[in-house]
Amino acid sequence: MHKLLQPDLYVRFLDDIPLAELKNRGIRGLLIDLDNTVTEWGRATLRPEVEAWFAGLKEHGLKACLVSNNSGRRVQTVAANLGIPAISRAGKPRRRAFRKAIALLGTGVRDTAVIGDQVLTDVLGGKRLGLYTVLVMPINSREFIGTRLVRQVEKLITRRFVLSDLKSSE
Template identity: 45%
Template structure:
């Protein structure tokens, strides 16, 4: 079970994502989580650096999609600002929302990455679909109470991965 929680790689921030490295591993599409990955939890104001990053991705030929468990009005606002498709109320880590995102991107699982801050939703869901998974730390500590509870378990898993040298 733990291998399904293990990301293929990690970044300290989405701003550190290396587009050339993603191309080298055959990635053409990128699915981004919304809360605490693209924006802070419950916010819909994008950091200008994030906007520039997404524009760079698109200019380099990557297809981008947002996949979030958040309500549609928030996800739509950010997606509209970035001019990308989205899937809201996703209920990650279920497979169906990831399939919908793949359809929107028109990419295959082996050429698609998912970027997110939660091992038990973003990474687990991406790994279940055999996507290339990229874990980033959350942008903020402000979250749903249930997410905070899961974070405690997540910290134990991360500690174990670090002990084994899997994560930095």
């Protein structure tokens, strides 16, 4: 169980993801969470740096698909603005939406990565399917109360990773 919750990479923001390194790993497709990964919760507009990051994906030849548990039209709106496909009501950490997104991108399990801010949906769902997983820090804390509770658990887990990483690098 522990391994299913441990991201392969943990960064602060989308900008910090080393795209060249992902490409070297053979990654061709990215399944990207929306809320608190790409935008603040409930927002449909993108910050300029996020738009620039998505433009950079295209330059690197990386395909992207939004995979969100949110049911709103907002998911489709953001994806349409970015010119990429999207799957809403994804039901992460269930694997079905990830499989569907991989099929949409025309990639496979071995060359697709998941990017998201939640261990218990994004990382767990990706790991269950054997995908490379990248955890980012949530953009802000304007969330559902339920998500907040989950976040507390995630904080504890993440702290343990950081501590064990420090120890193993000593």
